Amino acid sequence: MRLLATTNGGLESVTSAELAELVGADPDTHHRGVVAFDGSREAVYDLHCRSRSCHRLMEVLVDERVDGLAGVYEATRTVDLAAHLPDEEFGVVGTRHGSHEFTSVDVADRVGQAVIDGYRAATGDRLPVDLDDPTVRLEAYLYDDRFTLAVDLTGDSLHKRPYRVCEHDAPLRGTLAYSMLRLAEYAADDRLVDPMAGSATIPIEAALAATDRPPRPDLDPAFGVLPRYDAERFGERRAGHEPRDTDPDLEARERREKWRRCARVNVEAAGVEGAVDVVAADAREASLDADCVVTNLPFGIRVSEDLRDLYVAFADRVREGSVDRLVALTTKPDLLPLEFVERHDIPYGRIDASVVVWTP
Known part of the structure; x- marks a missing residue:
């Protein structure tokens, strides 16, 4: 499956090298602060345990060229949403770059409506929306005419280290x-x-x-709610990891x-x-x-x-x-x-x- 990893902008090459080292990935830069690569669910579990440069990991649902907001809506409707999303509150974060007659908020709105319509058509249920603290977070990127939709697998960002008990005036991630x-x-x-x-x-x-x-031994990713992922399996892999x-x-x-x-x-x-x-x-x-x-x-x-x-x-x-x-x-x-x-x-x-x- 296709995955995205978010990281510090300008240091995508560093994260790419770490991903290659940890799971044998061959990443390329999707856009500033985001790299794309192919990986398995086992790789996803391992990276949530061992990656030190990633902020979030996401599974790509759509990555194609589209024509405006109508294209964003139609591309989202092609996804088998019931297979990827639980019957839980969701939210969409939209990011738009390029020359368009609409905003990032408009992109998020169209994706959100397509998700609601598609999930209801597949299951008969209407997914609840929570824009402030959703159980499931979707990222929608529109760079010129390239539209990428991904589901966040991480939840709380990997950069939030639990040892940061005492904070400096100028903290370093x-x-x-x-x-x-x-x-x-x-x-x-x-x-x-x-x-x-x-x-x-x-x-x-x-x-x-x-x-x-592990840099985030306290991490509780979204594996417990997302279909096709296994929180127990992740826990076993993390518990089985032996420090040097x-x-x-x-x-x-x-x-x-x-x-x-x-x-x-x-x-x-x-x-x-x-x-x-x-x-x-x-x-x-x-x-x-x-x-x-x-x-x-x-x-x-x-x-x-x-x-x-x-x-x-x-x-x-x-x-x-x-x-x-x-x-x-x-x-x-x-x-x-x-x-x-x-x-x-x-x-x-x-x-x-x-x-x-x-x-x-």
Whole structure:
């Protein structure tokens, strides 16, 4: 079956590489922030247990060229809706890009009406609608004349890590942190340092990846309500997953005591106290000796210090130290006086940011 995975926009290649590694998929970019691939239900179960860069996984119901809203309606009516949807409240999220005389809301409305009409024609029942908190969520994409309809399999997003007990002022998604680790080519036997660790999201993600522990052990996907999926089977596969026995070398540096306390709370919540050292250090002064340095650089939005001075001093420590690979998230890459071998421009909330990669 055809599947979609949503992820951090601009890092689709990272998620594609993870999907290939975990389930042998050969993904292509559907559109920004979404990759498409072929996979089995067993692959879906495994990815909900082990994927670290995906936000949601969806099964494609329709993917074809259409002519306007009428085409959207007719394409949706071709789906055997009774085979894919339970008699539960549903909602549709519409996304439209291109030149059209209608809106994303109109796309969602036409899909919703087609679902109601098609399900009633097949079963005699009218599906209830809940746009705020539906049991079943449908995603409808219309990019120019390409219409894709998919049913969400995940429910609560995979990026919502349960260890995030103490939240930083500028929180970093776990999925983005893991994607940065992949760009750093981090391996379980590497020494990794985050010189500006905040609440320690990057080192925690490294610890979970090194030990191959599920990033969302608390996840309750939609398998219990969706026809053709088996919540018990998913539970068995997750329970049968064996973490790796390894001893990663991870250091979370932070100069502010407030965030060191926060980091320790999150490290304990993640159950990786033995893997992550939280230490007091100033990134402008502390020397660096690490296989990988991965960090979220201050953006200047909530920081009063001179960013240029911070970035220059940090770059000096990187060049002077023993660092095999640096990966940094920043909104101001031009302030970092290093020559990058890669740069990935991404949306970060409502601002534009970049993930940059440097090697000596």
